[in-house]
Amino acid sequence: MKALVYHGPKRVSVDTVPDAKIEKMTDVVIKLTTTNICGSDLHMYEGRTDVEKGKILGHENLGEVVEVGKAVDTVKKGDKVVLPFNIGCGFCANCEKGLSGYCLTCADPKVMPGMAGAAYGFAGMGPYSGGQAQYLRVPYADYNCLQLPEDADKKENDYVMLSDIFPTGWHATRLANLQPGESIIIYGAGPVGLMAAMSARIQGASQIFVVDGQADRLALASEIGATPIHTKDGDIGDQIRELTHGLGADCGAECIGYQCSNSAGKEVPNLVMNSLVDSVKATGSLGIIGVFVPKDPGSDDKLAKVGQIAFDLGKFWFKGQKMGTGQCNVKAYNRRLAELIHHDKANPSMIISHELPLEKAPEAYKHFDNRDKGWTKVILKPNDA
Numbered sequence: 611m612k613a614l615v616y617h618g619p620k621r622v623s624v625d626t627v628p629d630a631k632i633e634k635m636t637d638v639v640i641k642l643t644t645t646n647i648c649g650s651d652l653h654m655y656e657g658r659t660d661v662e663k664g665k666i667l668g669h670e671n672l673g674e675v676v677e678v679g680k681a682v683d684t685v686k687k688g689d690k691v692v693l694p695f696n697i698g699c700g701f702c703a704n705c706e707k708g709l710s711g712y713c714l715t716c717a718d719p720k721v722m723p724g725m726a727g728a729a730y731g732f733a734g735m736g737p738y739s740g741g742q743a744q745y746l747r748v749p750y751a752d753y754n755c756l757q758l759p760e761d762a763d764k765k766e767n768d769y770v771m772l773s774d775i776f777p778t779g780w781h782a783t784r785l786a787n788l789q790p791g792e793s794i795i796i797y798g799a800g801p802v803g804l805m806a807a808m809s810a811r812i813q814g815a816s817q818i819f820v821v822d823g824q825a826d827r828l829a830l831a832s833e834i835g836a837t838p839i840h841t842k843d844g845d846i847g848d849q850i851r852e853l854t855h856g857l858g859a860d861c862g863a864e865c866i867g868y869q870c871s872n873s874a875g876k877e878v879p880n881l882v883m884n885s886l887v888d889s890v891k892a893t894g895s896l897g898i899i900g901v902f903v904p905k906d907p908g909s910d911d912k913l914a915k916v917g918q919i920a921f922d923l924g925k926f927w928f929k930g931q932k933m934g935t936g937q938c939n940v941k942a943y944n945r946r947l948a949e950l951i952h953h954d955k956a957n958p959s960m961i962i963s964h965e966l967p968l969e970k971a972p973e974a975y976k977h978f979d980n981r982d983k984g985w986t987k988v989i990l991k992p993n994d995a
C-alpha cells in the first residue's frame with residue numbers, strides 16, 4: 611500500500627510499504643477514505659520530537675471497514691467509521707473513567723515511567739502506524755470505531771473532524787469550564803483554536819476572542835462569530851480588558867503549544883501561557899490543549915530544552931485561577947458531537963482549505979508548516995483514483 615513516511619526533519623515521502631493487517635483478533639483494518647494533516651504532525655515533521663524514522667504519520671482517520679478480526683463483535687465489513695486519534699482498550703482503569711487519551715493497556719511502557727496513552731502515527735504514543743495511508747490497522751475495534759449515520763458519505767469532511775480537532779476544541783472549552791453567557795479568549799486560530807471557537811459558540815458563549823498573527827485564519831474566526839484579536843495590535847491583556855469592563859475574559863484556552871512564537875517569528879515558549887494568565891479574569895479557568903513536551907532538545911531556549919517554561923505562577927496563584935491540560939479524551943465527546951453534525955448544528959468542514967490526493971501530502975506538509983496564506987486545514991483522500 612502507499613503511505614506517507616517520516617524520514618527526518620522536513621523529509622516525508624509517499625512510499626510503498628507492507629499492507630496494514632489484522633494482528634490481534636480484536637482488530638479491524640480500514641480502507642482510508644479521508645485522513646487529515648494536523649498541527650500535531652508538524653511538531654514531528656519539524657524534527658521537534660523523538661518520532662522514529664520510517665514511521666507512517668496520520669492520526670485523523672476515517673474510512674470503510676474491509677477486514678474484521680474474529681473477536682470483533684459490533685463492527686462489520688462495509689461500515690463507515692471515524693477513529694479517535696487516541697487508541698484505547700476500553701477496560702483499563704483510565705478508559706473506564708472516560709480518560710481514553712490515557713489508556714494504560716495501549717501505552718508504550720518504554721516511553722517514560724508514569725506515562726499513559728496511545729495514538730496512531732505519533733511520537734511517544736506507542737508503536738502504531740498512522741493513517742496517512744491507504745489502509746490502517748485499528749486495535750480494540752469495538753471500542754475505537756465510531757460508526758457513522760446514513761449521511762456519512764455526504765458529510766464525510768465534517769465527520770472526519772471528530773477524529774481530533776472538533777473534540778479537542780470542545781475539550782479546551784470544557785477544561786476552561788466555559789458557562790453559557792460567559793466570555794472566552796482562545797489563543798491560536800489554527801484548526802484547533804477555530805474548533806474551540808465553534809464549540810464555544812455552540813455552548814452559548816457571550817463573547818469569543820480569538821488571538822493569532824495570521825489574518826487569513828482570523829477571518830475564519832470572524833466567520834464563526836468570534837472577535838479576532840491580531841497579535842500586532844498591542845498587548846493582548848490590555849485589549850481584552852478594554853472589551854470586558856477591565857476584568858479580563860471569564861476563561862481562556864491555549865491552542866498553540868510549545869512552539870508559539872512572537873510577532874517576529876521567534877519561538878518564545880512562555881509567551882502565550884503568561885499572556886493567558888494575564889488576559890483571563892481572577893478566578894477564571896484555563897484549558898491548555900496546545901502540546902507541551904517533557905523535553906525539547908531542538909529548542910534554542912535553555913528551559914524549554916528540559917521541558918520547562920518561566921511561568922507567571924505568582925500572578926496565576928494571586929488570581930486564583932485553575933488550569934486543565936493534556937490530550938483530549940476523544941471518546942468522551944465524539945458520539946455527541948457526531949449528533950451535532952448530523953442535525954446541522956455544527957459544520958467543522960468549513961475550515962478545510964485543501965482536499966488533495968495522498969501523493970500531494972509532502973507538498974501539503976511544506977505549505978502547512980510554513981503557515982502559507984490560505985493553508986488552514988488539509989485533508990487527504992488516499993484511495994481516490
Ligand SMILES: NC(=O)c1ccc[n+]([C@@H]2O[C@H](COP(=O)([O-])OP(=O)(O)OC[C@H]3O[C@@H](n4cnc5c(N)ncnc54)[C@H](O)[C@@H]3O)[C@@H](O)[C@H]2O)c1
Pocket residue numbers: 648649650651652653774775778797798799800801802803821822823824827841865866867868869870871872881882898899900901936937938981
Ligand atoms: N491536546 C490535544 O489532544 C491536541 C489535539 C490536537 C492538536 N493539539 C495541539 O494543538 C496545537 C494547535 O494545533 P493546530 O492544528 O491548530 O496547529 P497550527 O500550528 O495550525 O495552529 C497554531 C496557530 O497558532 C498561531 N500562533 C503561534 N504563535 C502565536 C502567538 N504567540 N499568539 C497567537 N497565535 C500564535 C499560529 O499562527 C497558528 O495559526 C498544537 O500544539 C497541536 O499539537 C493538541
Ligand SMILES: [Zn+2]
Pocket residue numbers: 648649650651669670695774775
Ligand atoms: Zn490531530
Ligand SMILES: [Zn+2]
Pocket residue numbers: 698699700701702703704705706712713714715716
Ligand atoms: Zn485503556
